[in-house]
Amino acid sequence: MKHWKCVFVLMTCYLVAHTVLGSLPAPVNVTVNSVNFQHVLRWDPAPGTPPGTEYNIFKRKVLNSTTASLKLKLHNERTYYLSVQASYNQTLSPESHNICFTPYKDTKIGPPEVSLAGCGNCIKMNMSLLEPDSSTGIEDINKYYDVHFTVKWRREGHSMSLETRNKSFTLDNLQEGMEYCVQVHTHIRLNGNTQPSTWECILTGPVEHRVAALLIILLGLLMTSVFCLQYTGLICTVKATLPRAIIVRIIHLSTQI
Ligand SMILES: *[C@@H]1O[C@H](CO)[C@@H](O)[C@H](O)[C@H]1NC(C)=O
Ligand SMILES: *[C@@H]1O[C@H](CO)[C@@H](O)[C@H](O)[C@H]1NC(C)=O
Ligand SMILES: *[C@@H]1O[C@H](CO)[C@@H](O)[C@H](O)[C@H]1NC(C)=O
Ligand SMILES: *[C@@H]1O[C@H](CO)[C@@H](O)[C@H](O)[C@H]1NC(C)=O
Ligand SMILES: *[C@@H]1O[C@H](CO)[C@@H](O)[C@H](O)[C@H]1NC(C)=O
Numbered sequence: 001m002k003h004w005k006c007v008f009v010l011m012t013c014y015l016v017a018h019t020v021l022g023s024l025p026a027p028v029n030v031t032v033n034s035v036n037f038q039h040v041l042r043w044d045p046a047p048g049t050p051p052g053t054e055y056n057i058f059k060r061k062v063l064n065s066t067t068a069s070l071k072l073k074l075h076n077e078r079t080y081y082l083s084v085q086a087s088y089n090q091t092l093s094p095e096s097h098n099i100c101f102t103p104y105k106d107t108k109i110g111p112p113e114v115s116l117a118g119c120g121n122c123i124k125m126n127m128s129l130l131e132p133d134s135s136t137g138i139e140d141i142n143k144y145y146d147v148h149f150t151v152k153w154r155r156e157g158h159s160m161s162l163e164t165r166n167k168s169f170t171l172d173n174l175q176e177g178m179e180y181c182v183q184v185h186t187h188i189r190l191n192g193n194t195q196p197s198t199w200e201c202i203l204t205g206p207v208e209h210r211v212a213a214l215l216i217i218l219l220g221l222l223m224t225s226v227f228c229l230q231y232t233g234l235i236c237t238v239k240a241t242l243p244r245a246i247i248v249r250i251i252h253l254s255t256q257i
Contacts, residue, residue, distance in 0.1 A: 024093035025049060027068070027084040032099065034107040037076065037132035042069040043084045043096065053088040058095065076103045076136060109141075109194040112149065112184045120205035123171045125151070127184050127197075142167065148187040155180045163187075174204045 025046035033040045041057060045068060057063040057070055059082050074080060079102040086093035110130050117124045127149050132138045141147065152161040153171060155178055162171075174180060181201040186194040 024053070024086050024088055024091045026094045027055065027086055027096045030082065030084050030096045030099050032072070032082065032101045032106065034101070034103065036110050036130050037103060037107050037136045037138065039072040039074055039101070039103060039107065040069055041072055041082055041084070044068065045086065046093075049086055049093075050088055053086045056085040056087055056092075058083045058085070073135070074101075074103050076138070078102065105191055106193065107191070109186055109188065109191060111195045111197045112186055114182065114184050114197045114200055116182060116200060116202040118202055118204045119170070121172070121174050121176050123153075123174060123180060123182065123202060123204060125169050125171070125182065125184075127151075127167050127169065129186065145188045145190060150185040150187060151182065152185070153180050153182045176204055179203050 025048055027043040027049075028046050029042075029044040031042050033042055043055070045053060055065045055068070055070075057065060059072065059074075059080055063070060064087075072082075079100060081098040081100055083095040083098045085095045112127045112129050115126045129141045129147065131141055138144045146165075148163055148165055149169075150161055150163050151169060151171070152159060154160075155175070162169075171180070171182075179201050180203075181199045183197055183199045185196040188194055
């Protein structure tokens with residue numbers, strides 16, 4: 001009698017477990033969308049999932065979500081096995097397949113921002129990566145990763161590239177008055193998911209602009225000297241015509257000023 005009771009309890013347990021796990025399909029297409037250490041877990045409800053279903057997210061501890069995505073706060077160097085389970089009217093689906101995610105290796109590193117300035121026969125450039133949110137504890141992404149840049153540039157079919165660790169860089173020995181296009185690639189030994197900047201084009205120091213600048217300076221010098229001549233001439237005539245007392249008074253006033 002005791003024996004039968006035990007089997008009955010086991011069968012009930014099995015039936016309950018079966019219906020609880022069997023009637024709701026597990027979420028599918030589980031992925032982490034992660035850029036610059038902003039991690040969002042996404043999934044698709046499997047066909048047949050009723051509206052209003054909630055989800056349990058397994059990440060060491062269980063998190064809950066009512067939408068098909070969840071922003072995650074993760075330790076940069078830990079490896080996580082993430083999975084999602086649907087939950088509806090006290091029925092649970094099986095867990096989705098696990099996905100493995102390690103932030104520092106797997107987050108995408110967005111393109112570097114590049115600023116360019118022509119400087120005659122050269123181009124000065126600054127490269128910077130978007131710094132992750134301060135909540136990640138990363139203060140300087142270049143230091144965190146030991147970042148290298150490959151600077152590629154091209155002009156009318158010629159192209160060259162150079163490697164640097166510097167965030168400021170000058171391309172030298174270029175032709176003046178020419179348009180060069182520049183693209184910067186980021187290299188990180190520990191993370192291959194880097195994106196290059198778009199090609200950006202700039203004129204090196206245009207020759208005609210420099211000539212114009214020189215002309216303006218020369219014209220300025222000429223006008224200043226003409227003005228000086230007039231000014232000193234005026235003082236001379238004042239000195240020659242005014243009585244001595246007035247001259248003294250003018251000098252006195254001007255020293256007060
Ligand atoms: C899963 O992803 C594939 C590819 O993006 C898509 O075609 C499919 O519809 C997705 N499944 C569901 C249930 O949304
Ligand atoms: C998430 O859902 C599970 C199962 O329904 C529940 O046990 C748990 O308490 C919920 N957690 C939170 C943080 O709401
Ligand atoms: C929830 O489940 C109970 C019994 O398992 C059922 O009677 C009820 O109709 C269900 N509710 C919904 C909204 O599906
Ligand atoms: C590069 O950065 C330095 C220092 O922040 C700045 O003085 C310089 O103008 C920048 N150059 C370019 C081309 O943006
Ligand atoms: C990088 O910058 C340092 C000084 O900040 C300079 O000495 C070095 O030549 C630069 N390297 C390149 C490749 O420009």
